[in-house]
Amino acid sequence: MNLKQYVKQHREDWKELEQLVSLLHKNKRNFAAKDIQQFHRLYQKSAQHLSYCQTYFPKEDVTFYLNGLVSKAHNLLYKDQVSSFKQIRYFFTTKFIGLLAEQWKFVFIAMILFTLGAVGSFFSVLQDPLHLYxxxxxEIAYAVDPEQLGVGHDSIDSSLMSASIMTNxxxxxxxxxxxxxxxxxxxxxxxxxxxxIVGALAALFWHYDMTYEFWAYIVPHGMIELVAIFIAGGAGLLMGYKLFVPGPYSRIYQLKEQAKRSVQLLLGxxxxxxxxxxxxxxxxPAAISLEAKYFVAILTVVGLLLYMVIGTILFQKEARVTRDS
Incomplete structure (x- = not known):
């Protein structure tokens, strides 16, 4: 049986289970016994469908959809309502990493696009510094002065600067x-x-023989910042791809489904x-050595790697529990 036939054959059951999940979330106490029985029956059927799709359609949207649907139903059947704090902790320690693991290719493409822009502008300004303008x-080209790097940082309002940078x-x-x-x-x-922008500035500081100083002021925050931008960009590329190549689904359906996943990536x-x-x-901007700034950058990279590794372990553990239930 091909994917289109399989979806057509079972989508009414999935839709009904989704409606019951929504109703159960809203009003648990007034749920009739027959509804509970129907809920349990549809949950078991959908879990079987998920197992089938994981075997024959592992990379298709229907598999991701069923995984989410079965997980929601499983939580309602076998788990107590968790606190908001636990939900937030679960999202950032498990759910977010799972989304990254599923959509890493789009995050990687986002990184490639950024790198292409950086490399192109770097060699352009390297060839002729006037290309910078x-x-x-x-406002950036005329304001930047490599010889003034680090000058006047003592007068900066760090709190205001931090809030402004985060917002931007x-x-x-x-x-x-x-x-x-x-x-x-x-x-x-x-x-x-x-x-x-990054590539052009890097080339300008190269001309002034200040590459070491330039990156010392970029990498402490830049490692985390760029990872976050790549993830957000990957979320946008994922949504754009699904709109461009909707597969067996309508573009409206893909926009609705992929927007949910992309928003979760963005929130993460x-x-x-x-x-x-x-x-x-x-x-x-602190008055510390350049080496100390590079050390901070190393700490951020180590922290990111640990976060990814621990999150991946937790996600894989949860996936096994869901699959075995």
């Missing part, structure tokens, strides 16, 4: 995410454009932007 916005970065991430509705074209533009980046903003506001 045609590549960068005027989240806006960039949201724009990259929302660009998915343009079939990913705006998302690609945002990623390439931000890469161009907010703590990363908060951490990056705090580092950029308080540590980057």
């Amino acid at each position: 045609s590549i960068l916005p005027a 970065n989240i806006q960039v991430a949201f724009l990259a995410f929302a660009g998915g509705i343009t079939f990913g074209l705006l998302t690609a533009y945002v990623l390439v454009y931000n890469g161009i 980046t907010i703590p990363l932007f908060v951490i990056a903003g705090v580092i950029e506001g308080f540590i980057t």
Whole structure:
């Protein structure tokens, strides 16, 4: 049986289970016994369907859809209602990492687009420093002065700067995410454009023989910041791809389903932007050695790797529990 036939044969059961899940969430006490029985029957059938799809259609949207539906039904059947704190902890320790594991290819593509912009502008300005004024916005091109790097940081209001940076970065991430509705074209533009800015500035400091100093002021916050932007960009590219290639589903359905997943990816980046903003506001301008700034960058990378590893272990553990139940 092909995918289209399988979905057509069972989608009414899935739709009914989804409605029962929604009703049970809203009003548990007034749920009739016959509804509970029907809920349990549909849950068991959908769990079997999920197992079948994981075997024969492992990378199709229907498998991800069923995994989410069965997980929701399982939680209602076998778990007590958890507190908001536990839900938040579950999202950031397990759910978010699971979404990343499923959509890592789009995050990787986002990184490639950013890198292409950065490499292109770097070699352009390296060839002729005057290209800087045609590549960068005027307010950046005329304001940057490598010889003034680190000067005047003592007078900076770190709290205000940190809040401003966080707001700006989240806006960039949201724009990259929302660009998915343009079939990913705006998302690609945002990623390439931000890469161009970084690449052009890196080339300018190269001309002044200040590459070491430049990256010391970029990498402490930049490692986390770029990862967050790549994730947000990947969320936008995912939505754009599903709109461009909807498969057996309508584009409206894909927009609805992929928007949910993409929004979750975007929400998962907010703590990363908060951490990056705090580092950029308080540590980057601090009167500490360049080596100390690089050490902070190393700590952020180690922290990110540990977060990903631990989250992956928790996600795989939950997947096994769901599959065996």
